[in-house]
Amino acid sequence: MTMEKIAINRPSDLKAGKAPSGQTSNPEREKKLKKVCTDFESILAYQLLKTMRQTIPKGGFIGPSHGKETYEMLMDQKIADDLAKKGQGLGLQKMLYQQMTQQIRKKD
Numbered sequence: 094m095t096m097e098k099i100a101i102n103r104p105s106d107l108k109a110g111k112a113p114s115g116q117t118s119n120p121e122r123e124k125k126l127k128k129v130c131t132d133f134e135s136i137l138a139y140q141l142l143k144t145m146r147q148t149i150p151k152g153g154f155i156g157p158s159h160g161k162e163t164y165e166m167l168m169d170q171k172i173a174d175d176l177a178k179k180g181q182g183l184g185l186q187k188m189l190y191q192q193m194t195q196q197i198r199k200k201d
Contacts, residue, residue: 126193130186131177138173138182 146165155161176182 122197123194126197127186127190130189130193133189134182134186135173135177137185138176139170142169142173 143166146169173182177186180186
């Protein structure tokens with residue numbers, strides 16, 4: 094889960110004509126934007142899972158251990174990544190992508 098900077102090209106850098114609705118004129122920029130939106134949703138889903146896990150009372154047969162905490166963290170990250178990449182997550186990446194492409198088209 095890494096965040097990348099997206100270079101926004103100016104109108105002089107874009108191909109002539111308007112892009113289809115919900116898409117930018119630059120396929121490379123569109124691919125990067127989709128990845129950033131997916132990564133953002135993955136990070137948010139991970140934070141939600143982590144926060145929910147903290148509400149579970151500690152205790153039981155097996156006491157807390159570093160191995161268990163590490164396993165739970167990795168499991169939460171994997172679940173969050175899978176939800177975001179399969180598009181079955183929170184639906185945030187779709188909304189972010191649409192809003193970002195609209196803002197980019199307004200600036201161009």
